[in-house]
Amino acid sequence: MRARLPMLLAALAASTCAHAAQTLQLQGTLTGKDHQHYLELPFAVPDSTGRVDVTLQHDGSDERTVVDLGLLDAQGFRGWSGGSRRTISVSRYDASGGYLPGAIPAGQWKVLLGVPNIRARVQTPYNVSVTLWSEDEVQAGRDRKPLLLRDEAAWYRGDLHMHSTHSDGSCSSQQGNKVACPLFLSLQAAVRQGLDFVAVTEHNTISHLDELARHQPWFDRLLLIPGMEVTTFQGHANVFGVNGPLPFRLGDTLPNWNPLLREVNNSGALLSINHPALPSGEDCMGCGWTPAKPVDMAAVGAVEVVNARQADGPRSGVDFWEQQLQQGRRMTAIGGSDSHNPGAADGPSPIGLPATLVHATALSREAILAAIRQGRVVVDVDNVAASGLELWLQGDAGTRAEMGQQLDLPAGQWATLHTQLDYPRRLKIEFVVDGRRHPTTVEIDANGSQRASLRWRSDGQRHWLRVDARDADGSLRMLGNPVYVNWPQ
Ligand SMILES: [Zn+2]
Numbered sequence: 001m002r003a004r005l006p007m008l009l010a011a012l013a014a015s016t017c018a019h020a021a022q023t024l025q026l027q028g029t030l031t032g033k034d035h036q037h038y039l040e041l042p043f044a045v046p047d048s049t050g051r052v053d054v055t056l057q058h059d060g061s062d063e064r065t066v067v068d069l070g071l072l073d074a075q076g077f078r079g080w081s082g083g084s085r086r087t088i089s090v091s092r093y094d095a096s097g098g099y100l101p102g103a104i105p106a107g108q109w110k111v112l113l114g115v116p117n118i119r120a121r122v123q124t125p126y127n128v129s130v131t132l133w134s135e136d137e138v139q140a141g142r143d144r145k146p147l148l149l150r151d152e153a154a155w156y157r158g159d160l161h162m163h164s165t166h167s168d169g170s171c172s173s174q175q176g177n178k179v180a181c182p183l184f185l186s187l188q189a190a191v192r193q194g195l196d197f198v199a200v201t202e203h204n205t206i207s208h209l210d211e212l213a214r215h216q217p218w219f220d221r222l223l224l225i226p227g228m229e230v231t232t233f234q235g236h237a238n239v240f241g242v243n244g245p246l247p248f249r250l251g252d253t254l255p256n257w258n259p260l261l262r263e264v265n266n267s268g269a270l271l272s273i274n275h276p277a278l279p280s281g282e283d284c285m286g287c288g289w290t291p292a293k294p295v296d297m298a299a300v301g302a303v304e305v306v307n308a309r310q311a312d313g314p315r316s317g318v319d320f321w322e323q324q325l326q327q328g329r330r331m332t333a334i335g336g337s338d339s340h341n342p343g344a345a346d347g348p349s350p351i352g353l354p355a356t357l358v359h360a361t362a363l364s365r366e367a368i369l370a371a372i373r374q375g376r377v378v379v380d381v382d383n384v385a386a387s388g389l390e391l392w393l394q395g396d397a398g399t400r401a402e403m404g405q406q407l408d409l410p411a412g413q414w415a416t417l418h419t420q421l422d423y424p425r426r427l428k429i430e431f432v433v434d435g436r437r438h439p440t441t442v443e444i445d446a447n448g449s450q451r452a453s454l455r456w457r458s459d460g461q462r463h464w465l466r467v468d469a470r471d472a473d474g475s476l477r478m479l480g481n482p483v484y485v486n487w488p489q
């Protein structure tokens, strides 16, 4: 085995890609002399680099030239993928199969090429493209290629809250012992529940980012959203769309929630207050929402109104959320199973119960988070509805708004609030206008859908109008987000 420096044309170029920091091209030509040898292609990694992407190109396959790929960082071995991959990536938090995630030390790195085969008189030009992303770009998610699993507008069904071995998830081992539960089992449980997306929200850590990135190609119908449950002594909040660690030491290194909220929103992520009505104290330390300092609630994107199956009663988050709406703070109601055990389908919080149904333009992280922000979102407590319930406000003057949208209605104008839902059994429908409940008559249309409507007259002020669907015993089964009237944009 010998290492030789090939003739390199190393060009440092500002990439034309809007997202890329800098790209190096390492070029050369393999000949018969390289047969069954290794080549090292050195390149410099500057300080504060957050990710290194490497792509190998050559067109010698027709002549049976085979080139293996590996990577050495400034301190030694970083990974090897042989002939299985032409593109690999390493960052502090994740890496391609065969490569180690971890710190990106500055200094001289080397792309390692192995040549299992090249014929004696063949010449095979190659090009190795190395893209270096800064730590800031990684933390902001600009290094990430958007992933689109489905390109159509639809109701997508997900679970936005769960834990695995990366925090306190546990389940039974092969021999029935309680062990930290592999993340893969949570994802398989989500598939069994018919979900389209999940957010994996571990307590104060992002050690699952690597595993999610490795699992996503296999789960090509289940969108995996990296999350983190910011778990403080003064409340819990899920952040959806994390790219790196977030501050959580509230009252210590984090003076209050507001710097975290700014960081989350600047990076395109979304923060949701979790289970705000759970108790705090020795029953459940830090679980209830009890911030010691004022919180910029306008920066909060969502509230988990149904945690596990706690849709009704004192542990429901609906009252907390509606109080925020009454104060003019627009935030989206969502649900989350808070599953800590994917194997316990009959346990206290199975994955997918409740489901959060999101009407998004596509099945991608960006589209799902945008739709949650927008608010066309329904909580389906038992994950049995055929789709999200529809809600729309039809003004007599011809204007119209769907759930999550805003309508200007001058004083004196009449409108009709409509709802339609498809559910396996008949439910009671209750409109909610500014927190006041309006039970109504349900009709079944020709398609078997349940429909109801409410006439409503605007007084020109700000209002929110939404709908709940309940069982005969009054228990909440589906919760819809509002249509907003005369609401500042
Ligand atoms: Zn929690």
Ligand SMILES: [Zn+2]
Binding pocket: 161, 162, 163, 229, 338
């Ligand atoms: Zn949790």
